Amino acid sequence: MRINALTDADIKVYVANGTKVLDEHDPEWFNQIDLARLDQDSCFDCILGQLFMTKERDDPRLRAPYFCALNKWHIASSSCYTPGFIPFTFESIQNEDQEAYLKQLNDEWKRVILERRQQQEQS
Numbered sequence: 001m002r003i004n005a006l007t008d009a010d011i012k013v014y015v016a017n018g019t020k021v022l023d024e025h026d027p028e029w030f031n032q033i034d035l036a037r038l039d040q041d042s043c044f045d046c047i048l049g050q051l052f053m054t055k056e057r058d059d060p061r062l063r064a065p066y067f068c069a070l071n072k073w074h075i076a077s078s079s080c081y082t083p084g085f086i087p088f089t090f091e092s093i094q095n096e097d098q099e100a101y102l103k104q105l106n107d108e109w110k111r112v113i114l115e116r117r118q119q120q121e122q123s
Helices: 008-025 046-054 065-072 097-123
Strands: none
Touching: 008 046, 008 097, 046 065
């Protein structure tokens, strides 16, 4: 499947799906993310990578925290784009759209995290 463009609505759906997964496993996940480091194209700086680096940073076996999260939470790596945890495989995105897609994905995660933090402060 080739993807020529993703709409903002697509990205919002993917991230909303991801927040549901995160809420099930760690309701305070959004407080553990360093927004300055957030990069969904990195196994270490993505949402799952940051969460598992925080929780398991002393584990000497830890190589890629993103994959540890997938394993621990029983998420198939082939379906990780649906909850917005990783970009679609780059083979499925036209080269000129890869950077734009990553920016959209990172921006939506940041928006959701800031919104969650603000809601928490107000309650």
